[in-house]
Amino acid sequence: MSAADLARLQFAATTGIHWLFVILTMGLVPLVAIMHTRAAYTRDPVKRAVRERMTRFWGQLYVINYAVGIVTGLVMEFQFGLSWSGLSKFAGNVFGAPLALETLIAFFAESTFLGMWIFGWGRMRRGVHVTLIWLVALTAYASGYWIMVANGFMQHPVGYEVRDGAAYLTDFGALLTNSSALVALLHIALAALTTGGVFIAGVSAYHFLRRTTETELFRGSMLLGLWVAMVTSFFVVIVGEMQRPVIERTQPMKDAVLENSGVAEVQAQLVKEHGPGDYVPWQDTLRISMDAMTIIGNTVSTITFIAVILLWRNRLMRWRPALWVLVASVPFPFIASVGGWVVREVGRQPWLVYGELTVEDALSHVGTAALAVSCTVFIAVFLALAVTNWTLITRFALRGPDATQLGSTEPLPDDAPDGPGGDAEEKQPLPAF
Structure with a gap:
């Protein structure tokens, strides 16, 4: 393999693995926030206890994924x-600011708020x-926004001069409102919520298959997960189609490959604009990834729609084949999201910054042997972290709420005196998690 191939493999593998953490984090945190809000403002002490256990159970799975993913x-x-280094030299003045803001939000603000919530x-x-x-x-999605602003510049550079x-950078507003970033961000947000909803529904289905005694907890979880997944999986397909006009306008070769029409004409046009070169990306990879994303998206939408119907009179919880389908569906959104990422990134090749900087020109002057070692080490470490993450998530998910350590303080008595803000809460020892 050439140095460019090794560098691309390393970045593709590490980014792809990292993305699996990100999409679950973005998908789970709003649902955990909804659960916590309902638990905090439920007056019935029995329901409040169940909803608090629900929040702590799913919150612990979220924290595990966040901690390893970070x-x-x-x-x-x-x-x-x-x-x-060629990318940094050419575009660092433009997307350095979005990446810095993302770092401040993700590794400072988001982590600080999460730590305060945990303890x-x-x-x-x-x-x-x-x-x-x-x-x-909020900070999780703000972090995603800044990443998409930086990536959007690479997909469709705007607001700059060479x-x-x-x-x-000459127009910060154009950078922030880049259509290639905004529509993709909405698509990603919906895909993340679909992933979180399917994950919650699948884990809940597994516990019903085990005839759990936590019926109310997992019924409420199943209800929330399925409704969120059904609605968002429907709209994620619609928003995905909304990107086609943007792609057609900004990346005609990607559009031609996906449509399987006019590739030769676009190649000739790009040669006239940018000089000799092969401007056709890996066509089979692009089409297979697009087909996988589309088929899985429609499948998840159909499954969740049927499952919501079966929630009537709790039929879903008693029909074991349907529960097994929900369990088996958990990996589907992850596979589809990786397919979407491949379409977005591979489709703009050979450009790293579309129309301005090619992959070859952006490559650092690093020897093939050094890149081979770097690639091997990076991928091995990332795979080890991914295995560790999913081992922990699976272990705690299968054990159920009894194994939850997040927020494991002694419950407050119903007649506890009001705290400083008027809520019946006293200081408790720090939680074990």
């Missing part, structure tokens, strides 16, 4: 300097505690 995210941006059980007024998890959700071989 490690993979720490090294992502270092690869710009390790393997793609705030039994120590904060309920309004403050609920606000923290919503701030975690001086002395480097791009300089």
